[in-house]
Amino acid sequence: MTDILVNHNELKGLVVERLTEAGLNTDHATIVADVLVHADLRGVRSHGVIRTEHYVTRLKAGSLNSDPEFTVKQVKSGAMILNADAGMGHVACCVAMDKAVEMAKETGIAMVGVENGSHCGALSYFVLRAVASDMIGLAITHTDKCVAPFGGAQPFFGTNPIAFGFPAEKHDPVILDMATSNTAFGNILHAKEQGKSIPNDWGIDGNGSPTTNPDEVEAMIPFGGYKGYGLALVIDVLSGVLMGAKYGPHITAMYGDYDKPRELASLMIAIDPGTFISGAQFKKTMDAMIDDLHAQPTAPGHEKVMVPGEPQVNLERTNRKNGVPVVDTIYDWLRTGK
Numbered sequence: 001m002t003d004i005l006v007n008h009n010e011l012k013g014l015v016v017e018r019l020t021e022a023g024l025n026t027d028h029a030t031i032v033a034d035v036l037v038h039a040d041l042r043g044v045r046s047h048g049v050i051r052t053e054h055y056v057t058r059l060k061a062g063s064l065n066s067d068p069e070f071t072v073k074q075v076k077s078g079a080m081i082l083n084a085d086a087g088m089g090h091v092a093c094c095v096a097m098d099k100a101v102e103m104a105k106e107t108g109i110a111m112v113g114v115e116n117g118s119h120c121g122a123l124s125y126f127v128l129r130a131v132a133s134d135m136i137g138l139a140i141t142h143t144d145k146c147v148a149p150f151g152g153a154q155p156f157f158g159t160n161p162i163a164f165g166f167p168a169e170k171h172d173p174v175i176l177d178m179a180t181s182n183t184a185f186g187n188i189l190h191a192k193e194q195g196k197s198i199p200n201d202w203g204i205d206g207n208g209s210p211t212t213n214p215d216e217v218e219a220m221i222p223f224g225g226y227k228g229y230g231l232a233l234v235i236d237v238l239s240g241v242l243m244g245a246k247y248g249p250h251i252t253a254m255y256g257d258y259d260k261p262r263e264l265a266s267l268m269i270a271i272d273p274g275t276f277i278s279g280a281q282f283k284k285t286m287d288a289m290i291d292d293l294h295a296q297p298t299a300p301g302h303e304k305v306m307v308p309g310e311p312q313v314n315l316e317r318t319n320r321k322n323g324v325p326v327v328d329t330i331y332d333w334l335r336t337g338k
Helices: 008-021 027-040 049-061 089-107 124-131 187-196 226-241 279-294 311-322 327-338
Strands: 001-005 071-076 079-083 109-117 136-141 162-166 174-178 264-271 323-329
Touching: 001 008, 001 327, 008 027, 008 049, 008 323, 008 327, 027 049, 027 089, 027 124, 027 311, 049 187, 049 327, 079 089, 079 279, 089 109, 089 136, 089 264, 124 136, 124 162, 124 174, 136 226, 162 187, 187 323, 226 264, 323 327
Parallel strands: 079 109
Antiparallel strands: 001 323, 071 079, 109 264, 136 162, 136 264, 162 174
């Protein structure tokens, strides 16, 4: 298996074709494709087009609603609940963040909880929607068990990612998008697909011992030991528990039980910086912070101090120009569906 370079627009078109072929309506398929290619452009291949076949499997099995009817309920000033009707999480989270942004223009801070959802892809995509409106964006979600709690030998929480987005004026926005595991589970899947080994701090085997073989991984490891474990718990509380959804080991597995809706929960939050200082001052100070960080002396082996999200933005510019790396077997499947 080798990587080939594919134009990002071609890649989006292929994803849309496979998803609509499986019954998903075109509007939703287009949004999902945009989220997946966004991830690949930024080098987050674990959340890129590699996921398409999985979504097709769930659409055909009926656990993903191909034509959902989202319902939104205002529960308090600055707070809504969106029922995703088992539709694509990517679309539901876009709608949720857009509604949070609109409310935050009036309330200063707003949140929309998504219930009855599904896997939503890279969270950076949704916080960038808030940033595009000069808002601070925060996105969290949970997933099924795959990460061992600190001191444990079996999985309990999911990778439970969190993302922040901060607008700037002259610089690209600062985007922090991270799993609470040492890596995203998709990176282990990607290593399996390529037949490569993994670092020994990504996962443990059935005995709770670190392994470099992706086929032996029974659970992943939280980043930073007890710190990542604690943050994973917090995220599951603020998504699953807060939304009345299942948590940790009680969530339907992503891989397996393809006919069962996953009923995932997410939380999209928008904050208007102008609530505290002027929006222009906020972005100007963000620029100053970025400039100060860029001016910092570097440690051996580093050319420049960068801010979160900067390496991904640089890679996206390159991939838009030269093409997106895609494993040849994945590309062949996207072209043929076989």
